[in-house]
Amino acid sequence: MVKNNKLFILIIISLILGIGLGAIVHYQFPDSIDAFSKNIKLLGTIFIRLVQMIIAPLVFSTLVVGIAKMGDMKMVGRVGGKAMAWFISASLVSLLLGMVLVNFFAPGKGTNIKLDVNDSAKELVEKTHDFSLEEFVKHVIPKSLFEAFATNEILQIVIFSILFGVALAAFSKKEAKPIIKLLDTTAHVVLKMVSYIMWTAPLGVLGAVASAIAKH
Structure with missing residues (x-):
């Protein structure tokens, strides 16, 4: 609990420092905004990459061990069903909440912001238009475990x-x-x-906030 409190305090301090540092650069050193933003943003990138690095092995090891230790396939089915129900429910609630809040508060309304849509974003939009059931199945079922790990395809x-885990549970103890x-x-x-890795979160917050404040 003490460690969690320390981490929370460090994140808040980093948030305040990021706002202050970004504001100073934005108003006092306008010529250095791009260079500053690019360099300070690396702190956030490091944190995000570290988190992404551990997701795949964590998901694989915990899921397999959890299912294998249960042993009873009926229990696995019940737990899996409840987990999927919670996941879908939470996703729907978060999506609906986001839609309601965006339509109610209308963030960005009245501002003159021009979006620069690059080629990669256009390509991504085109791919979503071509999405089909076949593509969904290909995306869900891995062609290779190593490829899934390499590309961090969590599903x-x-x-x-x-x-x-189910196959492992079928063997004797x-x-x-x-x-x-x-x-x-x-x-x-x-x-x-x-x-x-969580102790690097304050640096990630500092980098992300300072970069965003300096640019805007």
């Missing part, structure tokens, strides 16, 4: 982890124990890494 990793123990240890190691 594909989840699908493989569930199948792997004696046969499955070495793999479960290995993955359980891996999960604990990754969780320890998470605790280390």
